[in-house]
Amino acid sequence: MPQNLDAPAVRVWCARALDALGRERDGIDAINVYPVADGDTGTNLYLTLESAAQAVEAVFAAHETGASSPGVADAARAMAHGALIGARGNSGTILAQLLRGVAERVGEGDRLAGALRRAADLAREAVAHPVEGTILTVASAAADAAARAAGDDAGAARAAYDGAAAALEATPDQLAVLGRAGVVDAGGRGLLAVLGALVEAVSGQAPAPLPAPARGTAVTTGPCAADGPAFEVIYLLEAADEAVAGLRSRLDALGDSLVVVGGDGLWNVHVHVDDAGAAVEAGVEAGRPYRIRITHFDGAQPAAHLPEPVQRAVVVVVPGEGLAEVCGRAGATTVLARPGEPPASGELVDAIRRAHAREVVLLPNAAELRHPAAAAAEQARTEGIRVALVPTRAAVQGIAALAVHEPGRRFDEDVVAMTAAAGATRYAELTVAERQSWTSAGICQAGDVLGLIDGDVAVIGTDLTATATAVLDRMLAAGGELVTLVLGEALPEPAAFPARLERHVRDTYLAVDTVVYEGGRGSALLLIGVE
Template identity: 75%
Template sequence: MPQSPDDLDAVAVRTWCSLALEALGRERTAIDAINVYPVADGDTGTNLYLTVESAAAAVEAVFAAHETGSTVPAPADAVRAMAHGALIGARGNSGTILAQLLRGMASVLSESGDAHHLRTALTEAAAAARLAVAHPVEGTVLTVATAAAEAAAATEGSTGIEAVVEAAYEGARTALAATPGQLAVLGRAGVVDAGGQGLVTVLGALLEAVGGRARERAVLPAPEYLPLTGDCADTDPDDDGPAFEIIYLLEAPDDAVARLRSRLDALGDSLVVVGGDGLWNVHVHADDAGAAVEAGVEAGRPYRIRITHFAADRVRADRDPVQRAVVVVVPGDGLAGLCTEAGATTVLARPGEPPASGELVDAIRRAHAREVVLLPNDALLRHTAAAAAEQARAEGVRVALVPTRAAVQGIAALAVHEPGRSFDEDVVAMTSAAGATRYAEVAVAEHQSWTMAGICQAGDILGMIDGDVAVIGEDVPGTARTVLDRMLSAGGELVTLILGEDVPDALADELGAHIREGHLAVDTVVYRGGRQAAPLLIGVE
């Protein structure tokens, strides 16, 4: 058993994040099942998992910045990374509140992680979370956080952080057990608050991290029945409550955010705005999703916008599962639309922001199918996709991972997908189509570096074939022509061109003419990829 640390250092923070992610991974399905407030959409456990996954990834990045195992990050760097990662990755009402709790803790723990500061950190976290919620309600995660802070404060005089965390954990458990008596919708469903249960899980992981012993794991009851109308009528799935959940990150000054809160509060409910220092995570339920986003535009620069239609989610949850679905990762919104039209469930990989395994599992669940073919479309996502597939299999879904390394391979695989044949035959056909597709991209070098084609300078145009730099050019059209000639020298029947957001249509016309001049029997198809990392993606089948 590891020795209990005297304070919450960087290694303990890293361990906490890892254990919390592991615990939420085990319990998120059960937490999803008891999610009846504020909206019975069954995603609280998943949202908490995705939020902690982002926090853990940020902490790992801080550790990765240290080149040897002989040094570790400063504790302040670790706790700030944890809070920042949770902020940018926060999902749903519960994840957004958890992000603010972690941010409140980090503001104190960045000074010291001793027992005194930990008690203060828990108090600051509970207060910050309440301030972030427009209309706090008792019997929720806010109540549980306050109870944890009060229990920790009662250990004043103790010098060990394990005693502080254990008191906070037990205080949170006691408060959680009382939530059905505080919130009518929970009492009618016979469950505790899902967000509060998630916080207890996270605090249990902290206790395990500092004490070296696993906490008792509770068995969560499933809801006995749906909430009824009455004093909590806004949680009834058949009422006239807001139709959309809107979440986005926002770069804006504090005074603009104060005005934003007032405007969003008038538009809807479940308003939570967390963050500071110019970066905020905004969450609201509203009927007018466009107005909620426009309010963010007036305040600053909103991005990573997610809009979920509650009614559509309920329809998906109520219908019988389909036999087979395809989940595909796409590098731009243009391809997302194309793949959606083809019947696939899509996950958007934004430039510099690859999806986490939890997002892939979430997409597999949204597909609502007994059998799923997963197309990661990126060699770097191989392990992430494998972890997601394993998690989904544990939940009873038959998942086949086709190791596509590029979007053009995913398109080729999706083109031959045929749900009417057997699962194995379909997977073989899709794998063969992907494997028969060579891929390339034309990108801009960000800095000087050694490549297989020589030394490139920042701003050079790189032609990468099958993942390796094959051409260093001066402009996109010339580099693209050279790449196409090299790829087609080995033969080909179909060229796929995917244009980035700012690439003119004239480039596709020029490249199409070049292909016809040298390769008469080769057809060309062109798609708009939208905002993607590379100006041009190329596939040759």
């Protein structure tokens, strides 16, 4: 096992941390009394790490196709970026900033002790009003202990863990609400689990497990609005760095628990407010907010304001804003998957809840979302929602499934029909190669147009129209009745290009119809479906 942090160790760290938080999430949720006793800190930390783990695995998968290996800087940046886009709650947002600090220093060649120092300082700077006895205190103690340790990263990690454990035990004496409840800080407990995974990743030996968090009898959850702001607002924000200072000031005046993390044009904003609309409007003035999540702290809207649940709904993941509009008009609840930012299971669970239906059909539309979608479906089932997962692997398969959806049918019959329609749809994608690489169709060069059929490179060309035509011919050689074209925002000649493909299909395959959709921002260059 490595004694210093390298790329494989980052991968192990991320996986072990996710496992640890998975084991401890319920116990951490149970001791969550600060800043709001809403019992979700363990879950939020888990979902944040889940997004980080997906990003790290994606980096390793990308390098495997080119027979190379990522460096430690690449792996650490992926972990931090994944945590940033998937950060949930107050502690999850702070954890994302801690990981960003680690990635910054590791990317500069610094050792782990220096990285932990930067992480603690950066996280403290991100919180509008830092409070001692919280995850910030535990992070600072870990960094202080690591700085005093001599030797390699393994020694720094062990010292950081020991320092964090001691600081965690002292949190009830620093924060009165913890002392009254008889618990340690939930966010700090979660960070300790992450540091324990770091020890195992760089040394090969896990630290001795701590006893399960003990829940004090004074803990209460589900506070009413009188205990503090009524809403938690979280969103990702594309904004220039100079616009964020003004955003911080405005949000600080609106509420509390303000944490703004990130940088280089992408930020994760977390705040507790009474006026959720004003918090979102502040983001609109600063830049472009998206993935907006607004949670009422009593766990639900007042019953008088809840619509009656519908019998059945469809939740669909789409890779472009245009497709989100198309599916939304068809009545589906949509989840936008941006390039390199696949939604985690928590976001899918949120969408299932948002559909507000007794029965839900989930269309993930990507092979890599199979496991997160299955986890989301299982979670929703524990909440009494009947969920069926149709294993669609591309957006065009989801469109085909949605086209045959009939809410009036029996649930099982509807799922079977949608599954059959998706399975009968072959899918392809056109993209541009970023570098020279070996593919199943031969060697491609940077700038070549690649035609992928059912996930594998089948055609390599230099001309977009010629490559698309070759892909269509291969797909229609086995027969077909309908061709679906989804046009990406970056497609050149957005009017002439699809017209040429439609004409080719009409002239060559007389009985085949063509339908064209605008994929919009975030969509692939061209998606093709053949039913």
